[in-house]
Amino acid sequence: MKYVHIVDEIIRQIEEGLLKPGHKLPSIRALSKEFACSKNTVIRAYQELESKHLIYSVPKSGYYVVDNHRFRLSHSTENKKIDFLSAGPDRHVMPFRDFQHCINQAIETYKHEMFVYSEPQGLYSLREQLVQYLRNNQVFTTPERICVVSGSQQALNLFVSLPFPNGKHKICVEQPTHASFIESIQVHQTASIGIEITGKGIDLKRLEEIFKRGDVKFFYTVSRFHNPTGYSYTNTQKRKIVELAQKYDVYIIEDDYMGDLDLNLKHDPMFAYDPSGRVIYTKSFSKVMLPGLRLGLAVIPDAIRERFLQAKFAQDLHSPVLTQGALEIYLKSGMFDAHIHKMRLMYSKKAALLQQAYRDHLPSIVSFSKSLSGFYSTIALPEPLKAKQLIQLLEQENVYIDDASKMFLPEFAKDNVLRLSISQVEEELIDRGIQKIANGINKLMLKKRQIYSFRWT
Numbered sequence: 498m499k500y501v502h503i504v505d506e507i508i509r510q511i512e513e514g515l516l517k518p519g520h521k522l523p524s525i526r527a528l529s530k531e532f533a534c535s536k537n538t539v540i541r542a543y544q545e546l547e548s549k550h551l552i553y554s555v556p557k558s559g560y561y562v563v564d565n566h567r568f569r570l571s572h573s574t575e576n577k578k579i580d581f582l583s584a585g586p587d588r589h590v591m592p593f594r595d596f597q598h599c600i601n602q603a604i605e606t607y608k609h610e611m612f613v614y615s616e617p618q619g620l621y622s623l624r625e626q627l628v629q630y631l632r633n634n635q636v637f638t639t640p641e642r643i644c645v646v647s648g649s650q651q652a653l654n655l656f657v658s659l660p661f662p663n664g665k666h667k668i669c670v671e672q673p674t675h676a677s678f679i680e681s682i683q684v685h686q687t688a689s690i691g692i693e694i695t696g697k698g699i700d701l702k703r704l705e706e707i708f709k710r711g712d713v714k715f716f717y718t719v720s721r722f723h724n725p726t727g728y729s730y731t732n733t734q735k736r737k738i739v740e741l742a743q744k745y746d747v748y749i750i751e752d753d754y755m756g757d758l759d760l761n762l763k764h765d766p767m768f769a770y771d772p773s774g775r776v777i778y779t780k781s782f783s784k785v786m787l788p789g790l791r792l793g794l795a796v797i798p799d800a801i802r803e804r805f806l807q808a809k810f811a812q813d814l815h816s817p818v819l820t821q822g823a824l825e826i827y828l829k830s831g832m833f834d835a836h837i838h839k840m841r842l843m844y845s846k847k848a849a850l851l852q853q854a855y856r857d858h859l860p861s862i863v864s865f866s867k868s869l870s871g872f873y874s875t876i877a878l879p880e881p882l883k884a885k886q887l888i889q890l891l892e893q894e895n896v897y898i899d900d901a902s903k904m905f906l907p908e909f910a911k912d913n914v915l916r917l918s919i920s921q922v923e924e925e926l927i928d929r930g931i932q933k934i935a936n937g938i939n940k941l942m943l944k945k946r947q948i949y950s951f952r953w954t
């Protein structure tokens with residue numbers, strides 16, 4: 498019964514504070530369009546909500562949310578969970594309903610094609626759409642060089658496992674980097690060389706030394722909104738890294754998973770500095786859209802293409818076709834561009850609030866990263882504090898954060914770094930969350946000082 502679905506959705510929005518007391522509800526016509534149902538279904542849903550005293554109607558004006566004491570209590574931000582831990586996109590803005598239309602449309606348009614075996618490289622018609630999408634991001638390529646993958650992690654994992662045309666064996670990787678890439682290196686027991694990434698990027702002299710040493714198959718880099726530090730390279734740094742890769746015959750795997758969130762359209766991906774195949778570009782549709790789709794892409798050089806497709810075929814034959822067909826329609830209809838536009842504004846606003854809160858509350862001995870958008874940033878605690886201690890303390894305050902220790906290779910291990918994601922934190926809770934983190938740090942510092950002074954007296 499569709500009206501129940503509408504009732505549930507509106508109650509959820511009231512419970513989560515998205516619809517506030519006094520807020521006017523959408524018109525019957527708008528809602529019937531949104532839920533693809535008749536006006537009578539919406540009227541029935543509104544009557545049901547009225548009978549529950551959750552909304553009221555004003556003749557000739559519309560329906561409004563009641564100032565409900567029960568919900569007001571649950572909305573007080575005082576003890577609300579603050580989730581800096583979850584790393585998926587903000588679930589309030591995931592485009593479920595638009596994507597649902599695209600899935601229906603894909604079945605209508607392609608019929609049985611959506612349910613039979615397909616090409617390992619991905620639907621050709623989707624790859625044509627991806628060419629246009631990539632062009633807007635300064636990645637100029639052809640459908641023949643694109644491979645649709647089951648999440649960009651699949652492409653990264655295959656690159657770790659495959660031999661490369663330069664005949665080299667080691668992987669150079671920023672330290673820290675996101676945990677699933679570290680997992681991949683460990684699963685394949687691949688020799689790796691770490692290079693530290695800080696608030697200024699990487700030491701390019703050190704990178705040159707590593708490349709020069711001679712056995713580097715590829716340098717894996719997250720060029721924008723790095724996970725976990727949030728760092729984005731400047732164009733000058735990106736150009737220099739590409740030059741070094743060319744000079745020493747090293748490939749670059751450029752993971753541009755959240756590149757669409759960049760507000761500065763003059764920022765180039767590394768791919769733009771060498772589209773010949775030296776830079777292999779990967780993109781995820783998880784962070785900015787729907788992670789459960791498991792869809793990503795890689796732009797692969799001819800020299801690796803066949804080997805890569807063979808390995809992809811051996812792993813899963815091809816990525817699911819239905820979601821590929823729906824993504825094609827989502828891109829073609831302009832829904833993706835409209836969605837990204839919203840995401841860009843939302844995450845840059847959240848990032849600005851976070852930076853302000855860091856400056857306002859964190860003690861000066863704490864260092865933090867300064868990202869302008871994206872989800873992630875890190876806080877490095879001063880000696881002798883450990884990330885795990887603070888995490889435990891904050892859980893009692895209903896604040897959740899991640900410890901970055903699994904994002905380091907063993908030789909770079911650090912236990913004082915926290916990773917924060919702002920994707921799931923409501924704007925009005927960011928400041929309060931950082932204030933609680935700052936209080937926690939101060940509390941632990943005080944405790945340590947007391948222990949030390951006790952030992953010395």
Ligand SMILES: Cc1ncc(COP(=O)(O)O)c(C=O)c1O
Nearest residue numbers: 648649650675724754781783793
């Ligand atoms: C930097 C980075 N690249 C790639 C991935 C994998 O994304 P996908 O969901 O497309 O496999 C992640 C996931 O967390 C990530 O953080």
